[in-house]
Amino acid sequence: MLDADYRFLAAAATEGDCQDSSSDFGRRAEATDLEAEFAPPDPDLVAQTPESPDELARVLYGCVNYLAQAAEQISLVLDSVCASGGEAASDPPRRPPRPDRERARPAWPSRAMRPERAGRECARPGPGPGPEPGAADSSAPVVFRTLGTFCVEVDGHPVAASQWRSKKSRDLVKLLLARPGRPIPREEVMNVLWPGEPARELGSRLSVVLSTTRSVLAGGRRCTGPSPLGADRDVVTLDLGVAESDVVSFLEDADRALGSHRRGHSALDELAGAQLRYRGDFLECEPYADWAMPLREHARAQYINVLHALVRQAARARQPVLAIDYALRLLQCDAYDEQAHLWLFRLLRTCGRHGEARRAHANYLTRMREIGVEPAVAAS
Structure with missing residues (x-):
């Protein structure tokens, strides 16, 4: 089951921006490279003496990433034991593959996900307002x-x-x-x-x-x-x-980040920065003003585009938990976003969070029935 989920997420991570999704989006795609993204480091590679600092960093990153994935699975098992009153659950989460069974060589991570940036990039984007983006370094009076x-x-x-x-x-x-x-x-x-x-x-x-x-x-x-x-x-x-306008700054940042994403570059840093600038709809205090509507809808549409790109970039960077956060934010914006529903369901199941995945799937079916859309076969 997990292997199929990896293939689905790989297709989502590598596909281009899709502004007008087709009705059969989400049906099973051929595997690309996500299985290698989550694979343990190659023992032969680890045993070699690195010839350069970059090679050493590459090897260490692969080891650290695999250990982090293993720690997450151990945490899931412990949670399962605690929830069952001290006895192991009948269907514990699947542990990461053993090195001698899976020899896939880990891909070099994007610049945004290198160890020196891990503390900032792995932070969970909470729903609170947080610090005002650009407030500390704005030179505009x-x-x-x-x-x-x-x-x-x-x-x-x-x-x-x-x-x-x-x-x-x-x-x-x-x-x-x-x-x-x-x-x-x-x-x-x-x-x-x-x-x-x-x-x-x-x-x-x-x-x-x-x-x-x-x-x-x-x-x-x-x-x-x-x-x-x-x-x-x-x-x-x-x-x-x-002077400075936050909506103009957001739109400029979003355009740059989405441009990098569409060209196939690693843009997790840029996209996350643009996403943090969007603290709510444009002029929420004027909900009925016709003159505010065009810019409000444009900014909101760009915010949704940024979130879609962030889900793909996070999956590509082997951060399913971060991708889940962005998928949830998408559903807060649009409860009928089929792509977001399918991503959330697959990501939760990939992480071994099967109860949440079942609830997400049920919610997806309910929402699609409400608007008369036939659910994708891939979600069954």
């Missing part, structure tokens, strides 16, 4: 945080609600952030801020809002540098060359 809770920071300090002095100033900033780098006609801005009111009476109001917003973004002091907020007789703009 003004930072706009729009993913999740809306917040504006000036010189590293959050702007309090009382400092805005006008809700319209906050709304103006949100509107401009929804169209990063693009000028918006003054008339359109006035229609959003004061819907239904005649434009001829709103010019002076907009001027007051612009002045208030500039003062807030300057930290309440006389501004000596360029303000991110610009306006002329025709348009209003937000210059992100002198």
Whole structure:
């Protein structure tokens, strides 16, 4: 059973990005190289005297990786014994293959998964907010945080609600952030801020809002540098060359990481960094604003693409537990994502977590029935 699961995960790890999955995705694929990924180190290789530091590191990594896999299986057996009241379970998890039975040579891991990075890469991505990505090293005097809770920071300090002095100033900033780098006609801005009111009476109001917003973004002091907020007789703009927007940073990081992934490179570091930047949907505080919807949907779609790539990259890097975490995050975004369901089921079974795998399979069948999709044969 486990060998078949390895073959399934190998196909998932090596396939390209699939934006439009076919109806028979997940059916059994031919084996590629995942069995070798989890195999013990070659005794002949270990016995040889390494000729270089790189060769020594390669040998040591293979040994350490195999021992880690064995330790995980031992932990599963101990959990099974404890759960059964001190007696070994009737169907304990399968232990790793013996070196004399499996001679597959371990593949050299990606740069992202080398031992010096293991502490950071193997950390379980918890659901909590964690440290603010980019907060410590941001050199921009003004930072706009729009993913999740809306917040504006000036010189590293959050702007309090009382400092805005006008809700319209906050709304103006949100509107401009929804169209990063693009000028918006003054008339359109006035229609959003004061819907239904005649434009001829709103010019002076907009001027007051612009002045208030500039003062807030300057930290309440006389501004000596360029303000991110610009306006002329025709348009209003937000210059992100002198400010930072977290949604723009996320999209840039995601584009770079997905590009590396699609070219077949190891991109676990880049993808994980982009994933950490996404702390929630764009402007969650404005769920019904039509002007916020396009960027919100675009950012969310890219986040899902990043998670799909992370599952494949984690499986390729022989980290099934990490891949499980990302598959679960995918299902939090979309409970009907068939790829995520199949990955989760296979990964859990590969790790010997058969009870969780059964529940995941039952949930998959339920979700597919709800939308009238025939379950894939590979999940049976």
